[in-house]
Amino acid sequence: MKFVQTNRAPSAIGPYSQAVVANGMVFTSGQIALTPEGVMLENDVLIQTKQVLKNLSAVLEEAGSSLGDVLKTTIFLADMDDFAAVNEIYAEAFGSHKPARSTVAVKTLPKNALVEIDAVALVK
DSSP states (O other): OEEEOOTTSOOOSSSSOSEEEETTEEEEOOBOSBOTTSOBOOSOHHHHHHHHHHHHHHHHHHTTOOGGGEEEEEEEESOGGGHHHHHHHHHHHHTTOOOEEEEEEOSOOGGGOSEEEEEEEEOO
16 A cells, blocks of 8 residues: 655645555545645635646546546535536536546535535556
8 A cells, every 4th residue: 555645736734645546546535725835726616626636636646546547536516506607617628538526515514615526547
């Protein structure tokens, strides 16, 4: 088992790792719209989703993976009305790659984020 840490994504804000690699797979922690410096981006779901996917990509790359190797994602939304907007940015990031996915609405997210995404991917 290997614990993943990159300075190209925000540090964990609790007692957990950015990701864990085991048995040829990487399991990421949920990423929110914090910059690598720990600054929360403005209250706009499009801007936040882009940062979340940038963070997720950085963690995957540090683990020896990429968005193109993702098997499954889970998206947590503070408001299900943001579903279409998040889908737009998500589709741009993943292109023709279509991993399995779950999307759920939650009452609140850390730092009052609008979106959080985690992933399970293959390691090259």
